[in-house]
Amino acid sequence: MRAGLAGRCATVGAIAAAVLALAGCGRSDRPADTAGEVAGVQADIVAPAFASPTLAAVKRRGRLNCGVHEGLVGFAYTDNRGQWRGFDADFCRALAAAVLSDANAVRFVPLTSSQRFEALRSGRIDVLWRSTSWTLSREAQEGVRFAGINYYDGQGFLVRRSLDLASAAELNGARICVQRASTSELNVADWFRSRGLEYTPVITANEEAARAAYGREDCDAFSADISALAAARTTLSNPEQHAILPDIVSKEPLGPVVKRGDEAWTSIVRWTLNAVILAEELGVTRENVDQLAGTSRNPQVRRLLGTEGEYGPILGLRKDWAKSAIEAEGNYGEIFARNVGPDSSLDLARGLNAQWNATPGGLIYALPIR
Template identity: 85%
Template sequence: MLTLAACGRGERQAGAADSVDAGTRTNTVAPDFASPTLAAIQRRGRLNCGVHEGLVGFAYTDNRGQWRGFDADFCRSLAAAVLGDANAVRFVPLTSSQRFEALRSGRIDVLWRSTSWTLTREAREGVRFAGINYYDGQGFLVRRSLDLASAAELNGARICVQRASTSELNVADWFRARGLEYTPVITANEEAARAAYGREDCDAFSADISALAAARTTLSNPEQHTLLPDVISKEPLGPVVKRGDEVWTSIVRWTLNAVILAEELGVTQDNAGDMAEDSRDPRVRRLLGTEGDFGAMLGLRRDWAKSAIEAEGNYGEIFARNVGADSSLDLTRGLNAQWNATPGGLIYALPIR
């Protein structure tokens, strides 16, 4: 009887294992790759893109009321990828306090608004970051007349900073870690912080370095102000989407990636059409839709990436035109150089294959 019982147990265990294996095999089938967000965009024929309410170089309206800037161009690139029309974008200007609620409520499809990727935001705000398109850091803008060489000389200074932002927290951490004193001048938003600094309500204005460079261009005498060399934080900026639609997250991520890869491979706004026909490089052919059908994997057209590139150019073109050497901000590439440039940066394209 003991022998039979033992055999029975062995048979039951084998049966259980077989059952688990069978269930495991069944669950390895990939789910359908479909996005309700993409479907909604295609039905309405327009991408709703959340942007800064007014930041020179990144998102602002020109004298004809047209949206311009680094972030605005990425909105158009995404619209071209998913709709085939770079102008099929509704720009939604948002304050920092409005931006995540606008995503959660469905008011916008994507947020491209100088927003830093942090654990707290991804865990608590109901959003997902789809990538990084600008590596920034926080710094200090001061008047040259103060003759400061370092932020360490700001002991006892008044610092203008935006309320409820990573900038406010970073300033507090930086001064506390060094045992320095300061008086925070807290403002409702970034624009108010710029205005307070302009009125000399504070000795220094602290924000992302890109935002400070933009702020300096709006002052009456920009040459009388300088950015201190200190970088007190890491601020990885990129597009944000609502949590729960992983396919849409992938679409935004790979569109950004395609624009980055285009620069690496020498594909530009002007030559994308010719390279799609003439290039023998399989990486270029896959990117531009000549070889393979990677667009279908995302629920997009075969030439989705080519459309994105032809809309506003590759990453380097977008950077130079809006915030780099061809702009009033004249920011160097720095960390935002391609990984294989000299000197190299952190911009690195994932392979499309």
């Protein structure tokens, strides 16, 4: 038995030796092949360069082309000196300060709702900051990308107090002024249909025409974003005779829009908006930004203001890009207050546009810069 076992062991040993020899032969060619495969994999996973053709064009011309509303009180309008003012206009200037170090290096391009996306696609504007709702169909079909949300709105109804209405449900059979080819037109149709109510749409070419039609009493109610209704009310001869009904019939997340195909520029716009939001959360204001840049020990503040880290250069901007944006127009809360909040004629409450950690809290939430 021992002899047989020894014989079998010798055979097994010989087979094992042969296998090892073959494996050794195979390994002699593997290092070069493996190196090639690894190099190929590494080449595939290296992050692409962060370069923005739009940013390069903006820097060459020395000016940001910013698309805005033709005239919406609180958001984008010209004052009696012909200067552009408003919530959206201030964000245009903050972006110009971030990328060009000059808040005044902006060319404001007033656009109708039907012009706005074509202006982006054609390169006529670099960014659209024009009370535009982020929807699936717009992002999929219009050749654009939304870079963030800077105002959470909803659609409502403006009516005359003399009608003595308490709810939009009482508008059955009413004439409703609404802008053509807008989410407002679609939302009104959805809302009435889902409740089995009747209405007569009074369709106008644009928002200004809808406001004028309502002022002439061509309709019983004007439907648009609540912020737009608040602005429209200020333009009426007797604003106190008109009320916005409590019903909110849609979600309207408004924010900056850019042309599809320049991911780096999308990021620059997104993070500039985010920096202004983060500034409010961290207590950085237009008044104290210089002081905090030199004295703050808070790592979050230091990263935001460029005194720690290389976050601006990652975007192709200066280290103090966010500091420049805040110096230009202030933090999110300051921009809100003076244009649409308590320091403005609109006097809109923060509501959903309060910071996430406020009391009561809202939906404004800054992404971390780190």
